[in-house]
Amino acid sequence: MEVFSFHHFDRKADTINIDFSLNNIDFIHSLEKNNKINLCQERYKLGVFELENSKYIFPVIIDKDCNDAVLIHNIIDVICNENNQVLVESELVGLNENLKNEIFRHTKERLDSKKYNGLFYNFNWDVRLGEVANKKKLVEVLKGIDLVLEYKSMELLEKPLRSLSEKELEKLNDNFYAIILIVDYSPITNVPPPPLMIN
Numbered sequence: 001m002e003v004f005s006f007h008h009f010d011r012k013a014d015t016i017n018i019d020f021s022l023n024n025i026d027f028i029h030s031l032e033k034n035n036k037i038n039l040c041q042e043r044y045k046l047g048v049f050e051l052e053n054s055k056y057i058f059p060v061i062i063d064k065d066c067n068d069a070v071l072i073h074n075i076i077d078v079i080c081n082e083n084n085q086v087l088v089e090s091e092l093v094g095l096n097e098n099l100k101n102e103i104f105r106h107t108k109e110r111l112d113s114k115k116y117n118g119l120f121y122n123f124n125w126d127v128r129l130g131e132v133a134n135k136k137k138l139v140e141v142l143k144g145i146d147l148v149l150e151y152k153s154m155e156l157l158e159k160p161l162r163s164l165s166e167k168e169l170e171k172l173n174d175n176f177y178a179i180i181l182i183v184d185y186s187p188i189t190n191v192p193p194p195p196l197m198i199n
C-alpha cells in the first residue's frame with residue numbers, strides 16, 4: 001500500500017524504516033546516530049515498514065526539538081497506549097469504533113471548519129503495546145488518510161484516487177496533503193479517566 005499524499009518529486013526523499021521496538025524519542029535519536037543525519041536540517045523522509053506481507057510507504061516529518069522556533073500547525077494527535085486504547089484529538093476511540101473512520105471524521109471536521117491545504121498526523125506509539133499492534137494502528141491511520149484523499153479526489157476532480165494521472169495527483173496535492181509526524185516530545189493531551197468501578 002502506498003499513500004498518495006505527496007507530489008512526485010517528494011518521492012526522492014530518503015526512506016527510513018520506522019522501528020516500533022523503540023519509543024518515539026529513542027527512535028529519533030537512534031535514527032540520527034545510526035544514519036549520521038542531522039534531523040534539524042533533514043526532517044522530511046519517506047517512512048517504510050512491513051506488516052503481514054504488505055509494505056507501507058508514506059510521507060513523514062521527524063520533528064526533533066531543535067530550539068529553532070519552527071512550529072508545525074494543523075496537527076491531529078493520535079496517541080496509542082499499552083492498554084490498546086487510542087486517542088484522536090484527545091477523544092478516546094471506543095471499542096466499537098473504527099480508527100480509520102475516526103481519522104476520516106476528525107479530518108473532515110477540520111476541513112469543513114477551515115480551509116486547510118494540509119494536515120499533519122502526530123502518531124505516538126507505546127512500545128509496551130508491541131510492534132505488531134502499533135504497526136496495525138498506524139495502518140488504520142494511513143487507511144483513514146486514504147479515505148480523506150479519496151473524498152478530496154472525488155470532490156475536486158470527480159475521479160477515484162487510484163485513477164488519477166500524475167498531473168491530477170499533483171493538483172489534488174495542491175489542495176490537500178497529509179503527512180505523518182513523529183515528534184521527540186510528548187504531546188499535551190487529556191488522558192482518558194480510568195473506568196468507573198461500581199460496587
